[in-house]
Amino acid sequence: MSFRVRVLALLMLVAVAATAATAWLTLRQVTRQISESTVSDRQDVVTVDRRLREHADRHGTWHGVEKVVRSLTESTGQRIRVQDETGEFTIDSDALGGRTPRPVGAAPPFLIEPRPQAGVFPGPGTVPTPLTKATLLSIVDYRASVRFAECLALAGITPSVHRDRMNVPVYRGPGGRTRAGGCALPRVTDAEHERAVAGAQDCAAVSHDLAMACASRAFALQTVDVGPQPLRASLGALDDTGLTVASRPAVLVALGVGGAAVLGALLLSRAVLRPVKDLTAASRGLAEGDLARRVPASGGDEIGELGRSFNRMADALAAGEERQRRLIGDIAHELRTPLGNLRGYLEAMQDGYVEPTPELLASLHEEAMLQQRIVDDLQDLALAEAGALTYHRTELDARDLLDACATAHRALADGAGVALAVVPHPLPVLVHGDPARLRQALSNLVGNAVRHTEAGGRVTLAVADRGTGRTARTAEAALTVRDTGSGIPADQLPYLFDRFWRADGARGRATGGSGLGLPIARQIVDDHGGRLEVSSEVGTGTVFTVTLPVPKGLTGGGT
Structure with a gap:
């Protein structure tokens, strides 16, 4: 069980x-x-x-x-x-x-x-005469004084209040002053005064019996935008029962239920505490750096599954630590020799053993730029893997991506004697992504293809729409980079996207790249929800395929 x-x-x-x-x-x-x-x-x-x-x-x-x-x-x-x-x-x-x-x-x-309701003040006298003037004064005084009161409240001053002949509150500062705490009684604007006059005069022609109701309505309409606004109040919460029961019976029942729960807990503790103690000790050792700690994981219940999950986590941490050590070693290996050469030449020039000729300075500058490229690639890869790489996504035609990459690498291909061509596609193939980042990924693939293709060879770029028409939930745009190079052995394909890996270990940085282009390209494609796949045959060539999803709603060529 x-x-x-x-x-x-x-x-x-x-x-x-x-x-x-x-x-x-x-x-x-x-x-x-x-x-x-x-x-x-x-x-x-x-x-x-x-x-x-x-x-x-x-x-x-x-x-x-x-x-x-x-x-x-x-x-x-x-x-x-x-x-x-x-x-x-x-x-x-x-x-x-x-x-x-x-x-x-x-x-x-x-x-x-x-909000106040204008009416006749319950005191000596009769209905104000004329009522139009009294209504106008109430509107004007209330609009000005209520803004004065709000300023006083923000300054921490309680205003004084009195009611005019229309039973409307009028606010002033302490002692009836019109200035206090940096606040001053504001003047009613001409536009407000004109609206108040128009509203009050509407009641001039009504009968005496309806005059008071008209004045109250005019006051409400002219002051609806000032003063405290209506609120909706709610009492209680969903978890409030509002009820209590007698304490003594409830206590007795609670004691009985608690006793049953304690008994059950004692029965279960023997099966739970030992694996929990083992797990606690192993996690403490793991936190202290002992990545070899594991726990016995037996049984098919949740405790056993927890132990197996812990062991898998420890394996993943150990593998991550090993990858980190290997990465540090790779970076040190990649930078040590070229930086040592740069230092040697600089010290030789400093000591006067070597003349700083333009050719030597150009060579040293080129080497420094290669090292800068490695550092930049490492930064891009770190940002991409951390999910911090910035993307500016927009709707774009995949054909434009291939044309841009072909144009950018045309000079490199011509210099290497490699034919670089783009297979035309009759209709637009629209995708949603960051044009600059997608060009960066494709450029890494095209650059690798050109460098690994001998003179007289060919690199072909093509795009295809694998969707099922506009009625499909999603379609796929497939961008392929095909070369006629030497190919990659099947046993090396699993390592193709590892950092600093190169198919031809004899290639230098000038011809073999930094070894980071393919990991960066794959991460960019992954961030766009796509896939980067490779197939290769020794002696025939290599094909890289970038598959990008086309969300429903983008109009394209279709099939």
Whole structure:
């Protein structure tokens, strides 16, 4: 029996016992507590709505409302979340308390409307006369003072508030001042004033019975874009039950279930602890550099699979360490001799034994450029393998890639006496990729083909669309570089993409390349989701095939 099955059986036993023991406890209390919780939630909604609107009315802004939300959470015990219609302004008591915000509860959110409603001030006097002027003044004063209040709030100053004849709050600085804390009561712009006049005058022609309602509507329309905006508040979270059960029965049940769980854990520990201890000791040794540490891995359960996975990981780490040592040795080998030659010639010229002729300086400069190429190739390969190589992908015709590579290597091919040709394709073959990086990969392949082909030979570039038409999910563009060189033995093909590997070990750097072009080319093709494949026959030649996916939606030639 696997470890998973044994643990599952234990958990099922504990779950059944716990469910049976607690069901009768919860059933007796849930109905009553749900009723009490509903009444409490309604009272909390009323309290939250009143306190938040009081804050908006007192300050003219939602700035500083976090303190109110925190206080309400402490007094009601509710998780509270408020946000505006756009979702840009959000206050969550979970975030204020330093915890990750939870999903909101199932209860629908309720609207908090903080904007004032213009009406007749409940004091001595009658309806302001004329009502048009009173409405205009309320609109203008409110628009200016509410911006003043927001500036004061950002400066940490609580404004003073009084209500005008239309029962609209008007905000000023402490003591009724129009300047405080670097803030000044702003002037209403001419455009705002004209809109306010137009809105107020709309109520001049209505009957007396409808005048007050018209004034209230005009005020609301002219001030909708200033002041605190409406919020939607949600109480509770999905993981809040809002219910509790009596403690003593729950404690007794918990003790019984805990005892069963402990007993089961003791039964399982004998089968678990020993391999875990072995794994812990082996991992500690692995961390200290002992890459030969392995753990016994027997059995078909998850513990045995964990041991085998650990051993595979240790094998991979050991292989990676060996590759790293081999790479360092290869780099040192590749750079030691040419750098020693450069140093020797420079010291000889410095001591006067060798004349610094133009030919010698040109030769030394060429050698330095070859070493720079090796370093640049190493950097490109490191970036590519780390996934940090930059790609600028666009839609491009694969035929253009081949034409560009052929043009770039035409002089090299002519100098070597090699015919370089591109097989024409009648229709576009579109791919999605980085033109510069794909040309870099193809250039490495074409350059190798030209260098490994004797005079009188031929290098041919071709492209084909392997897709199944526009109805296919994906198509493939195959770009081939074929040469008539000496070919590569079959036993050497597995090492073709290794760093610093060359088919002809007798070739120098001037003719054999840096030994990094093929690894770079393969990494670039892999990053484009493609494949780089090679086939070769000694005495006949070599064919490199770059296969790139063509996502559905790119229009091309088709087949």
